[in-house]
Amino acid sequence: MPKLEKFAFWKRPMPDEWRSRTFWKDTGWAYIYLLPALIILGIFTFYPFFSTFRLSLYRVSFTNFPGTYVGLDHFRYIFGDRYFWRALWNTLIIVGTSVPITLLLALVVANLLNKSLRFRTFARTSFFLSYITPMVAVIMVWQLMYNESFGLINYLIGLIGVDRIAWLNSPQYALPAVIILSIWRYVGYQAIILLAGMQGIDQMYYEAAKIDGASGFQVWRKITVPLLTPQIFFLLIISMIGSFKMFTEVYVLFTGTSGPLKSAETLVYYIMRQGFFFTPHYGRAAAASIVLFAIIFIVTLFQMQVAKKRVHYQ
Amino acid sequence: MKLRYLVVLSILAAFAVGFMATAQEPVTIEFWHRFGEYNTSMLEQLATWFEAEYPWITVNFVYQGSYSALQQKVNGAVVAGEVPTMTIFYEDWIAPLADALVPLTPYFTDEEIADILPGMLYKDMITIPFNKSIMVLYYIEEYVETPPTTWEEFYALCVENTVDVDGDGNIDRYGTGLRPSANPEQFLALLEQNNGTILNEDWTEVTLDNEAGMEALNFYASLAPYAWVTSSYLNSEIGRVAMAIDTSAGYSHWIDAAEGTEYTVKTAALPVGEKMASFIQGTNIGIFKGAPQAEIDAGVLFLKFLLRGEMTGFWAATSGYLPVTYSGMDSAVWTYALLSSPHSVVSSEMLPSGVSSLAHPNYGDMRAALGTMCEEIALGAATVEEAVETAVDEIEYLLDY
Structure with missing residues (x-):
């Protein structure tokens, strides 16, 4: 009391x-x-x-x-539905792979763009292009690139002796195809955000580190990355939520389906399928939406807690 | 004198009748659709003729985007109580909306109903067929000299045409193509040809796994090693498949895809199993109960107009779909169209053996279960027995849902 x-x-x-x-x-x-x-x-x-x-x-x-x-x-139905668990698992795989890989690649690219490269402006613009190009157009180009018989990707891997892959028609490769596309699309955007963060870091830290004899990697690990944590935190939240909500990539890449044997089905696609494809089941779709909301809410709360300890704003 | 009165009275009566005919309250019918520019212009032509005959009625066509968008808008409109007068929709969307649709039987004479092709008549006639197509066999003439007429010939040609052209260890050309999840109707046509059904007559039992069903499934499975299994349209890579069971409505896309290539696309009747049968696809038209009575009445008049032989013949000849009535098949405009289009002859000849989707309220979900079953078989993810067992379980659940 x-x-x-x-x-x-x-x-x-x-x-x-x-x-x-x-x-x-x-x-x-x-x-x-x-x-x-x-x-x-x-x-x-x-x-x-x-x-x-x-x-x-x-x-x-x-x-x-x-x-x-x-x-x-409806909650009982979706928890007993094998495709719900598959969609959840696929979504977790996408979040668990594409978010960290995109961020790591973006850090590398931002670091390169921060250096005095030739054609730096051209490079920056090129990286950002993937983000500003309309998503459906981008995905349709990737659809051609993934084509089993005449796609660019199979041609390139063929040059190093790898056999043709049925990227869009094989259950094993459908999800990796979505992940690769997603990473490519967001690396440029994340790199530009990180680059802006890098350019906002006071030069005096680097000068002090230089005087102390720190190596390039030490400077990057001990100064650049810690001072970029506000941007990294922002990108983590945005990209995790974006990955949890992934739909368009799957829908367009597999011409309205979620890949062979629903192998690339995400939670949002599952919600759409329940609610709007075939016989509409709004109740089931709503129940799955509530589950998705709960997952994103818990993950975001966790991220906020981590951020309190790890994010340095100055 | 009497004669003079009679003449004046007759003239006055004629004016009165004429006045009554033209003094109807103006009515506008709202018609939702998803046709492209060309087909919309053909629809508008039909409406122009209709409006000339019924001058107080105006038909307002409203394009609603893709089929998927149209379905969502129709469902939303019914929930919100803001319905158009009429719309087109696929048969598997209709059942959940059945209570919102006007039963049309009382508005049509027995003669008019008997004129509609039997495979196209929807249960309880809450809709009438409109833009319809049928599954036919597409083949590349350079690969298939004579199209197969039986399942055995079809299978043999599939084996013969599955080849690694450049010797790199990968198959470059397949005998046929399967779109299992997107188009389970490829299997359903085979099922029907083998006298199989999904459910028994009174919809109390799943019959998919009976002898006829298993035979059809095993034949479908036997095609898998010689089939390009994809979710893409089968004409998206012309030359990739030698033959394909596909909808007659896609003919112009096949021709466009073949243009400028070394391939010649032709169509033929489906190879026959136990009997000739094919699957009818396409949309129907329904009128909503929620529309004002004057619009419903005007809508019925428009439906009757569209079902007239010359009109359905005109629509079929110009849009690439098929006539939906016997009188349409006999119409001059369709007969003329057949003279210049061997493809239309093939589709037309297959029409009497066409069957439509099951009108079960959960058919949409059943179709999805069938799609998954076909996909598991085609991709070798499950044996025929395993895949059919799962599908039967799901369909049994849907019977009572």
Whole structure:
């Protein structure tokens, strides 16, 4: 009971500023300024969120919306569905491989771009192009590059004696094909963000390290990377959430399917398949969305905790 | 004097009738579709003729994007109660929307219903067929001199045409192509040809794994080593397959793909199993109950108009789809079209043996289960027995869901 005392706000003395008329006027104005954003968030974020939760408890009928209340049946269904677990596993593989590999490559590229290379501006622009080119166009080009008989990738690996790979028609290679495409697409963007971070690092740290006789790698590991942690943290969150939500790459690369034997199916594709392909099951799709939300929420909370200890803002 | 009165009265009566006919309240029908520019212009031509006959009705065509987008918009419109008058949709979308659609039987005479090709009539007639195609056999003339007429001949040609042309150890050309998850209808045509069915007549039992079903599945599995298994369209790499079971609606895409290459694409009837049968695909049109009664009435008139022999014949001849009625098949415009298109002759001849999708409320999910089964077999991820057992379990679950 004594522990609960600190939550008993009604027992606390009224703060002095509450007696001030100006305080209430300023607070009122603050809320008025916030109102447009709150309305937009309410309509487009909070309402859909709670509505999704409600939908997950119903077997939706189009003609008698929302339909029949079924409790947690949809959660039971998806947890018993082999394709849900496959989609979750695939998503975790994508997050676990593409996020760290992209970040590592981006660090290397940013480091190179930070040096006084010839054609540096051209190189920077080229790396960013992959990000600013419309995604569907990029994926369609990759579809051609992955082609088993005339694709560029099979031609290149053929030069080193590797046999042709059915990238898009074989269950073993479908997911790696998605991961490679995703890494290629985001390396440039992440490199530019990291490059901006690198250029914001005060030169005096490098000069001090030079005087102390630190090697190039030591400087990179002890100065550059720690001072880039705000950017790295930002990119980690953004890319993890992006990877958890991966859909377009799969949908376009495999012409509307999720690869042979659903071997490249991601959680978002699973949600789309349940909700919008074949016979629509909005309830199941909503239940799977709630699970995806819970996963992203927990991962983000964990990242925030790590960030408190590891991210150096100055 | 009497005669004068009679003449005046007759003239007045004629005016009155004419006035009543033209004094109908103007009605606009909203028609959702996903046709491209050319087919939309053909639809508009049909609407122009219709509006000339029914001057108080205007048909407003609304393009709704891809088929997938159209399906989502239709579902959303029904939930929101903001429906168009009518829309096109695939048969496997219809069942969950059945309660929202106007049963059309009372509006049509027995004669009109009997005129619709039997394989195209949807259960309870809550929709009427519109842009329909049928599975035919595409073949590359340079590889296949004479198209196969039986399963045995088809299999033999598949084996013969699966070759490593450049000797690098990889197959460059396959006998046929399979799109198992995207197009399980390739298997369903074989199932039908072997007198097999997915369910028994009263939909209480799964019959996919009976003798006829297993024979069809084993034949499908026997094609797998000689088939390019893909989710892409089979004409996306012309020359990759020697023959393909594909929809007649894709003819222009096959021809476009072959243009400028060394290949000549032709079509033939499907090779026959126990009997000739093929699978009809394409969309139907339905009218929504939620539309105002005047729009429903006008919509029915438009449907009746579209089913007239000359109209369905015109639509088929110009759009590349098929007539949906006997009178359409006999129409002058379709008969003329057949003279210049051997491909249309093939499709037309196959039409009477066409079958449509099952009208079960969960057919969409059943089709997905069949697609997975076909894919597992085609890619060798499961034996025929394992794959069919999983599919049967899933379909049994769907029977009662």
